[in-house]
């Protein structure tokens with residue numbers, strides 16, 4: 001994979017079109033004839049060479065999407081291409097193009113890191129001469145644990161071992177599902193340093209997270225998923241600004257031709273003589289201060305509504321929970 005010439009490299013590392021996943025109905029949920037719709041016509045274009053964040057609250061569908069890429073979950077509908085290889089037509093080569101670090105750290109307790117990586121390399125048909133077992137263990141600060149039983153490794157070491165395992169076949173795309181869930185600050189920094197190093201080497205990174213701060217720190221592009229739908233997908237700076245900006249639409253009781261100067265700091269947009277849109281940064285301005293400013297102008301307000309409530313709710317949800325310190 002890594003040997004592909006620059007001219008033949010795809011523009012998109014991952015391309016997803018109309019992806020639907022409906023889980024089979026569970027027998028213990030009475031009355032639920034239809035299974036859970038976990039992904040509802042998802043389209044995503046993940047450019048080659050970037051760090052792409054898939055952000056969303058619990059149960060949004062992030063793991064389902066990752067597990068479809070990893071071929072652990074079968075999609076219901078839609079097209080998935082990894083490194084321009086269709087998952088349905090050529091699952092084997094699609095699998096060779098991607099390394100996935102799952103959320104769960106299932107490692108056989110009696111395997112050593114070296115055995116585990118050798119086994120994985122064998123599964124992917126990596127010839128012995130091309131194996132990079134010790135190099136990977138060193139890169140992830142696990143060289144001194146190469147021959148220790150996995151059961152003696154700490155949670156952080158296991159997580160790093162899973163990253164090494166995902167990189168054994170040198171895939172051009174690395175996917176990390178909630179890599180820092182329950183991980184301490186030091187390990188998080190180590191993990192990100194390694195991810196950045198891979199990125200610098202040209203590996204495309206896709207990660208899922210609950211945490212806006214984390215996505216903001218690492219990712220150049222972020223997609224937000226909620227209830228199985230992608231509700232935003234933008235460059236990080238643009239998205240963060242949009243998430244932090246609240247729009248308020250005022251319906252006026254009388255025609256307005258000139259916006260009062262006192263509202264200038266709220267980026268006013270007079271849509272028509274009866275509708276005025278204002279913007280404010282939620283991290284900088286309290287809603288009460290905005291109301292006070294409106295009241296002080298003496299404008300007659302017939303109605304007031306906020307726009308893009310869905311994104312705002314998610315923003316609150318994502319910022320309320322912070323990464324574990």
Ligand SMILES: Nc1ncnc2c1ncn2[C@@H]1O[C@H](COP(=O)(O)OP(=O)(O)OP(=O)(O)O)[C@@H](O)[C@H]1O
Pocket residue numbers: 023024036037038056057058059060061062063064065
């Ligand atoms: N095997 C399954 N059978 C039935 N429903 C499932 C299954 N796996 C997940 N779901 C449901 O599909 C929805 C999406 O779950 P998913 O695990 O993909 O979300 P998530 O965004 O990864 O959440 P989390 O961050 O909590 O892992 C949830 O409502 C979940 O309960």
